[in-house]
Amino acid sequence: MKNKIFLLRLALRNMWRHKKRTLATASVLTIALLVYIGFEAHLASMDSIAYRNLVNFEFGHLQLIDSDYWEDKEQLPLEHLFSVGDDLRERISSLEGIEAYALQLDFQARLNDGIDELPVIGRGINPNSFHKVFSHKEYIVEGEFFNSGENRIVMGKTLADLMNLEIGDFVTLLLRTRENYFDTIEAEISGLIYTPNPTVNDFLVYYPLDRTQSILNAPEMVSHLSLKFSDIKHTEASAANLIESFSEANIKLKVIAWYEQEGISVMEAENMAIQLLLTLFLFIAALGIINSVILSALERMHETGMMKALGMENKEIIWVFVFESAGIAFLGSLAGCLLGGLAVAFLAKYGVDYGKIFGDMGQFGIPLIGPIYANWNPKAFLTVFVFALFVSVFSSIFPAWWAASKDPVDALYGR
Amino acid sequence: MLLLELDGIKKIYRQGAREVHALRGVDLKVEKGEFTTIFGPSGSGKTTLLNMVGCLDTPTEGKLIFEGRELDLLKGKDLAAIRRKNIGFIFQSYNLIPVLTAYENVEFALRLAEEGKKDSELSERVMEILTAVGLEGLENRKPDQLSGGQNQRVAIARALVKKPGIVLADEPTANLDSKTGEEVLEVMLSMNEKLDTTFIFSTHDPAIMEYAKRRIEIKDGLISGDIRL
Known part of the structure; x- marks a missing residue:
């Protein structure tokens, strides 16, 4: 355990060997998280407005x-x-x-x-x-x-x-x-x-x-x-109740809940597509981490050889690199969550009136009028933070393993 | 007391389709506490021999016995365990970790060798060895705040702190001026005398060779001379 703490300390110091690179890598993650959190909160608000519009003006529950x-x-x-x-x-x-x-x-x-x-x-x-x-x-x-x-x-x-x-x-x-x-x-x-x-x-x-x-x-x-x-929670049970009751009485009426509306499913599909794109964006940010670990591994090849000469096992060397990328990911993700929080706070207070920017949004098939705000969703913050950490750590394992499994003589003499 | 025995050690590398015979059958016995130099021209096999003894490389053929254990039969993890506890290395370019202080560089090697020891015990050992190599007061400096000679002393302390059976030094003075090189050799010699640690170092420099109590010449992968002084 004490050795792990020492390796963690070493990894944290290694993070700051190339400050600019670390900050650049972390900031890619920061931007990815900021965009993700901002969009997610905005989309959630857009969704709830759209649901409300549908329920309150067209459909009912x-x-x-x-x-x-x-x-x-x-x-x-x-x-x-x-x-x-x-x-x-x-x-x-x-x-x-x-x-x-x-x-x-x-x-x-x-x-x-x-x-x-x-x-x-x-x-x-x-x-x-x-x-x-x-x-x-x-x-x-x-x-x-x-x-x-x-x-x-x-x-x-x-x-x-x-x-x-x-x-x-x-x-x-x-x-x-x-x-x-x-x-x-x-x-x-x-x-x-x-x-x-x-x-x-x-x-x-x-x-x-x-x-x-x-x-x-x-x-x-x-x-x-x-x-x-x-x-609104009564909708599903009532729908089921009515369907059963109509079926028993042979009443030829269809029971449709608001969430079964075509527009809602299209919106949900669009949301999923956007979520996928945002997730892809996070994966691209993780490429920055892979790149950073590969560069570090190449630069520190002699050092890795020395560590092996000191008797360090491959897994201990992998730990150093993984701790290092986890540190960068933590830094980037934390900053992303903080900036994302500020963005959500801004959007929640002032919103964005797309109508003022683009004109009537109805012409684009978006059933919304007035400013669109953002919904606070702590779960999204936590999910994206953990996801970014996981992706970064996971993506650093292979380059770390590659560095650690080098032959000690080859690593020491840069062969 | 016999510490190390090499019996017919051969090492053949492949460079593309070509075979390179780095060692062609080396026989060598080293007693505990010896202060030995290996010298010879570039490419003669000095580094390969040190790597073999240091468990960094394995022989293609032959028998290598260290502290009674036959090392040529061991592989990766077992060799790492021997390096961790029983072998100290000093490199030409120091190979210190630049983000760690002199103290931490030495502590690092000791932590690996003596896992689970109390921090206070480790600290005492580290300070003791840093003082012994003349670095008292400089323990909180990082490698870029120390001179080449001081860095090599840190490397010596790092190699010795775990009280290894043998310390191997590959051209330890090659990056230093002659005066500093001699100072480093004096530190190594005094450690050899104080701690009875076995040293084997390679060099080109005749002035450095003077410090050795045993000189082994290697040529074309074979020992061509072995003098005890």
Whole structure:
């Protein structure tokens, strides 16, 4: 043990033989960790914003939808609607942690202001239950939400601006009824919303559910139901519960949890790809360590020969090199974690408003608006620190072994 | 008392397709406490012979007995164990570890040889040997803060601190001026006399040879002369 401590002391001194090289090698790791930690925290924040946007403005925690409608959901097929009877309401109400549910009826429409026409998604809602599930009401920037039965609409501010529409203006929604007849809704704009979700701002027009059902000739019918729980953790168990209960009762409704949404899985796949790239970056940083150990081994060949002449075993010589690279890795990783912490603290406080830099992020398919902050994740710090140490130590073993296994005479006389 | 016996030692190296006969059958006996020099022209086999005796290299043929053990039968780890405890080395270019002080360089060799000993005991031994080679007060200096002669004294202390059966020195004065070289030899000689440690050193320098009590001449891998004075 005492000898190991001596070897550790020797390795720590060796670290500072070539200060510039040690600092350069350590700083590559520092940069790798800084980038990793910063990106990870930023991505985590981006993810949580995206999840919140999805849950609070589009999806809820759980959706019930007709299985055939789901198959063809891009077309919003009105032939696959369903009605919400007492039996279904009871099943939903008995779910653990259920807070509210909102009936919705989506339809394809073209928004016409008398001059221009744009394709939009019309969404029939019952404001009372809708506001219990979704957060739109907090994001109304002009006017107000309509009440059931009123011939008024609420639409996204971005869409309104695009068509130069204001509160009080009348617009026409061109649509096809359930029987595929053309019909129109002529309604007054009662409110404009600007949410963190660009899909809502750009494409959605809200209209009272009762009037929507009437115009589409789909009385008591809905396209989907969004459920909200008191805690997001109830989602999975409730989904399983409903699937089982629907299967037993032969109810042909599909139960979809928010995390099963296509966008989420794409985002998770993207995150994995980014994590992989960042990990690769760490491996590249470890190459710096390998390079450093090889250079040290070559420079200290005579010294290694002398150590062997003194009777040191190969494993003891390997220890010296491994301790040395662990020291460099520790230094680089610690600095990386500290700088990463500062970066996360900065991002957590001030965030980055990509919209201000790149314009509307919705056009890049990123459903985020406003500054994106960073989430503190101590586990990420610890993981990346341990990972960097492990990779550095592991990658130094081979060059150290190569140096240590040199024949003592060859090493001493530089052959 | 017989310390070392070489019987028909041959060493053949391969250099590409060519075979180099570095030692062609060396027979030699060394008694404990001898102060011996090996001299001869470059390439005569002096260093190879020292490496063989120092367990750094193994003979191609022949028998090598050190302190009653047949070393030619041993391999890597066992040879390292013998070097660790029983053999001291002094190199032409000192080969001190530059990041360690004189004290630590000596302590390093002792720690390897006497694993598990108390720090206080080690410290006493290190200081004792550093004082004996005339380095008292310089123990905290690193090699770049010491002269060539002082560095070679550190190397001598490092070789002797573990009380080895034999100290092997390959051209120990080659990097020193003649005065310093003689001083280093005087230190080696006094250690030989004080501690009864066996020394074998190689040299080209006739002035240095003068210090040896036994002179072995080697030529073309064979001992061509052996004089005891």
